[in-house]
Amino acid sequence: MGLNYTVIRRPVKYPRVEISPTGEVKLVLPPGVDPEWLIEKKREWIEKKLGEIENARKKFLPFSKMLLLNGEFYEIVKGEEFRVNPKFRVVLLPGNDLRVLKKWLRDQLRGELDFKVRLFSSILGVKYRRVFIRFQRTKWASCSESGNLSFNLMLMALPEELRDYVIIHEVAHLKHLRHSPGFWELVRGYYPKYREAQKKLREYWLALQCNDVWRKFRKI
Numbered sequence: 001m002g003l004n005y006t007v008i009r010r011p012v013k014y015p016r017v018e019i020s021p022t023g024e025v026k027l028v029l030p031p032g033v034d035p036e037w038l039i040e041k042k043r044e045w046i047e048k049k050l051g052e053i054e055n056a057r058k059k060f061l062p063f064s065k066m067l068l069l070n071g072e073f074y075e076i077v078k079g080e081e082f083r084v085n086p087k088f089r090v091v092l093l094p095g096n097d098l099r100v101l102k103k104w105l106r107d108q109l110r111g112e113l114d115f116k117v118r119l120f121s122s123i124l125g126v127k128y129r130r131v132f133i134r135f136q137r138t139k140w141a142s143c144s145e146s147g148n149l150s151f152n153l154m155l156m157a158l159p160e161e162l163r164d165y166v167i168i169h170e171v172a173h174l175k176h177l178r179h180s181p182g183f184w185e186l187v188r189g190y191y192p193k194y195r196e197a198q199k200k201l202r203e204y205w206l207a208l209q210c211n212d213v214w215r216k217f218r219k220i
């Protein structure tokens with residue numbers, strides 16, 4: 001179907017197709033297996049996924065110059081003093097200095113995490129060590145074996161209830177490090193609509209890929 005893809009040869013038991021949020025297709029295949037065979041087999045799924053990515057691009061491109069914050073698009077206007085106004089969905093930014101805004105986002109996330117990680121871990125009866133805020137390229141958050149939690153600054157783009165899902169998900173990893181059935185059972189207990197949340201997270205991830213403001217944050 002005139003598709004560009006890269007092939008990764010690995011002795012896997014089950015050949016698979018991976019599609020990145022920007023639409024790159026990667027085939028993971030054991031030696032000797034024809035890539036076209038896998039493409040044929042998964043054609044319907046691949047087309048569906050690429051269609052979703054294309055739709056998201058169309059949907060979010062008109063807002064690419066706006067700040068995606070708490071699930072809403074905010075206009076950034078040059079102002080005398082720094083202000084974020086949720087009612088008018090506007091950010092007043094002195095000198096268009098995005099560093100001021102980035103620092104504010106980090107402080108907001110820090111404050112929210114300080115409370116929520118503490119709250120959810122005491123509810124789940126788990127202990128954590130440190131909480132980091134990073135700008136991860138591939139994930140919303142992660143949990144290390146030693147009990148450190150890392151959260152992506154891009155979480156600030158999400159509506160609060162989706163952020164809650166990510167936090168609960170990571171805190172649940174302090175009990176079950178892997179995505180085992182026990183892990184999902186625990187998550188479901190505190191966030192029953194987790195499947196829906198995962199779907200929305202994928203859409204937000206796509207929105208962020210075509211958002212200039214969030215892309216610029218990466219460079220400052």
Ligand SMILES: [Zn+2]
Binds near residue numbers: 169173179
């Ligand atoms: Zn996980």
